[in-house]
Amino acid sequence: MAKNEGEIVIKKYANRRLYNTGTSTYVTLEDLAKMVKKGEEFIVQDAKTGEDITHSVLTQIIFEQESKTGNTLLPISFLRQLISYYGDQMQMVVPTFLEHSMHSFSEQQAQMREQMTRALGETPLTKNLQAPIQLMEEQVRRNTEVFRQAMQMFSPFGAQQAAPPSKKSDSKDIEDLKEQLRSLQSRLDSL
Numbered sequence: 001m002a003k004n005e006g007e008i009v010i011k012k013y014a015n016r017r018l019y020n021t022g023t024s025t026y027v028t029l030e031d032l033a034k035m036v037k038k039g040e041e042f043i044v045q046d047a048k049t050g051e052d053i054t055h056s057v058l059t060q061i062i063f064e065q066e067s068k069t070g071n072t073l074l075p076i077s078f079l080r081q082l083i084s085y086y087g088d089q090m091q092m093v094v095p096t097f098l099e100h101s102m103h104s105f106s107e108q109q110a111q112m113r114e115q116m117t118r119a120l121g122e123t124p125l126t127k128n129l130q131a132p133i134q135l136m137e138e139q140v141r142r143n144t145e146v147f148r149q150a151m152q153m154f155s156p157f158g159a160q161q162a163a164p165p166s167k168k169s170d171s172k173d174i175e176d177l178k179e180q181l182r183s184l185q186s187r188l189d190s191l
């Protein structure tokens with residue numbers, strides 16, 4: 001395998017084709033994106049000049065991912081701020097700051113996965129926890145719905161009666177409330 005200090009060398013030809021010298025195959029930008037996700041290190045060189053063009057190719061991958069998926073990672077406000085730093089005195093600091101921020105984010109994500117695995121056990125969900133925030137949001141939604149239902153049972157405006165309640169209707173209302181509480185408790189237990 002042709003490697004440069006442990007990194008796979010990808011050659012980019014004038015016809016825009018990318019050649020993986022490690023596997024002796026042509027690859028696409030999507031293939032390179034998969035390699036990045038797997039943690040495989042590579043550099044991209046211009047086949048004619050030998051110039052390192054890794055940065056521009058990775059930027060191109062981000063551009064294609066942003067335009068095709070519909071699930072963009074880079075909000076417009078972030079992009080505007082980023083553009084405003086080009087040519088600014090802060091331009092030298094921003095790359096280091098972003099690199100450290102992404103490293104911290106990755107560490108926090110790994111810690112969250114570990115905590116979720118400890119809390120929920122080893123499940124397919126915790127093994128491939130792509131969006132732990134979505135899991136928490138769903139739990140919050142369920143808890144909110146249960147809370148809303150519980151509050152409806154105790155709402156004085158839920159069921160107004162035309163006549164003053166009698167002792168018999170009070171007793172029935174209490175039994176109805178008890179039944180609703182039992183039902184709610186069984187729902188909570190199943191969650």
